[in-house]
Amino acid sequence: MSKGVFVFALIIAYVGSTLAAGGVFVSKEEASNYLTREKRANSGFEEFAKGNFEQECVEEICNYEELREVYENTAQTNAKWDELTRQCENMSPCNDIGTDTCQNLWSSYACHCHAGYTGVHCETDIDECAGEHECVNCVNTVGSYTCACDQGYEGDFCTEDVNECDNDVCENGDCFNTDGSYICLCDAGYQGTNCSQDIDECQQNETCVHGICINGIGTYDCVCSTGYEGDTCNDDINECENFDNLCQNEGECVNDVGSYHCACASGYTGSDCSQDVNECDLNLCPEGSQCEHGANSYTCFCPDEGCGASVDTQLQQAVDP
Numbered sequence: 001m002s003k004g005v006f007v008f009a010l011i012i013a014y015v016g017s018t019l020a021a022g023g024v025f026v027s028k029e030e031a032s033n034y035l036t037r038e039k040r041a042n043s044g045f046e047e048f049a050k051g052n053f054e055q056e057c058v059e060e061i062c063n064y065e066e067l068r069e070v071y072e073n074t075a076q077t078n079a080k081w082d083e084l085t086r087q088c089e090n091m092s093p094c095n096d097i098g099t100d101t102c103q104n105l106w107s108s109y110a111c112h113c114h115a116g117y118t119g120v121h122c123e124t125d126i127d128e129c130a131g132e133h134e135c136v137n138c139v140n141t142v143g144s145y146t147c148a149c150d151q152g153y154e155g156d157f158c159t160e161d162v163n164e165c166d167n168d169v170c171e172n173g174d175c176f177n178t179d180g181s182y183i184c185l186c187d188a189g190y191q192g193t194n195c196s197q198d199i200d201e202c203q204q205n206e207t208c209v210h211g212i213c214i215n216g217i218g219t220y221d222c223v224c225s226t227g228y229e230g231d232t233c234n235d236d237i238n239e240c241e242n243f244d245n246l247c248q249n250e251g252e253c254v255n256d257v258g259s260y261h262c263a264c265a266s267g268y269t270g271s272d273c274s275q276d277v278n279e280c281d282l283n284l285c286p287e288g289s290q291c292e293h294g295a296n297s298y299t300c301f302c303p304d305e306g307c308g309a310s311v312d313t314q315l316q317q318a319v320d321p
């Protein structure tokens with residue numbers, strides 16, 4: 001087939017397909033396409049069909065019919081058509097992670113990247129921190145970036161206060177959120193930023209004023225000395241009011257701070273006035289007499305020959321010791 005005949009055949013084939021599609025005329029641009037193509041194919045049909053195929057149907061877009069003209073074989077045409085129009089499916093050229101969509105182009109493809117990726121195949125992470133950014137401390141990550149915020153702030157731009165109270169940061173106390181921080185008001189017995197430390201109350205002065213201090217977690221105990229009571233063992237116990245019969249033999253109970261004492265009636269002694277005073281021990285009887293003591297009294301018995309010079313008869317007297 002000569003060059004001129006081939007061009008004529010192409011035009012007839014095209015007009016035929018155009019008519020089949022309902023058209024009648026070939027536009028000026030479309031016609032000139034064919035004329036232009038004819039001008040480039042200037043070294044014979046066989047050479048054009050095979051050797052210039054790349055120029056005609058790879059570098060430029062052709063349609064299936066034109067490709068069919070080149071191969072004159074449906075299987076080969078289909079294979080080449082597939083190769084030219086479905087590279088995304090056939091080659092999966094775009095990076096799996098970085099690519100949003102692969103677009104088939106004529107004998108090519110285009111990878112459209114997810115945000116955060118770049119490169120022909122979307123294979124390259126964009127270092128967002130290298131460019132302008134609003135982070136206080138920008139940290140690049142694969143496919144993204146994060147803002148490493150100062151403590152107490154969060155959000156993409158580190159401008160949002162963290163409400164630490166949502167996380168129960170105050171272990172033994174009430175939490176109050178503040179901008180960039182928080183405050184814990186600790187329960188009694190606890191201290192520290194998060195109210196997590198026990199206060200050792202026993203290390204403080206006069207926690208148990210008259211007693212032994214025993215520390216506990218969040219608390220303490222006072223074991224009071226005898227005579228004291230109260231949380232700090234600083235309250236005197238009034239023994240005279242609280243207890244009956246502390247003082248015997250009509251002795252009077254007298255309360256003291258931390259203690260008490262008994263003011264005994266005459267003739268009695270001892271802490272509870274239970275002991276009868278032995279007046280005979282006071283050596284009140286004259287020489288030579290015998291002393292016999294009684295309740296709040298004593299008696300001196302002189303022998304028949306008489307006592308000493310000052311007492312010569314039986315003597316009996318009651319005395320206050």
Ligand SMILES: [Ca+2]
Nearest residue numbers: 126141143144
């Ligand atoms: Ca990145």
Ligand SMILES: [Ca+2]
Nearest residue numbers: 162178180181
């Ligand atoms: Ca806060």
Ligand SMILES: [Ca+2]
Nearest residue numbers: 199216218219
């Ligand atoms: Ca404690």
Ligand SMILES: [Ca+2]
Nearest residue numbers: 237256258259
């Ligand atoms: Ca007392």
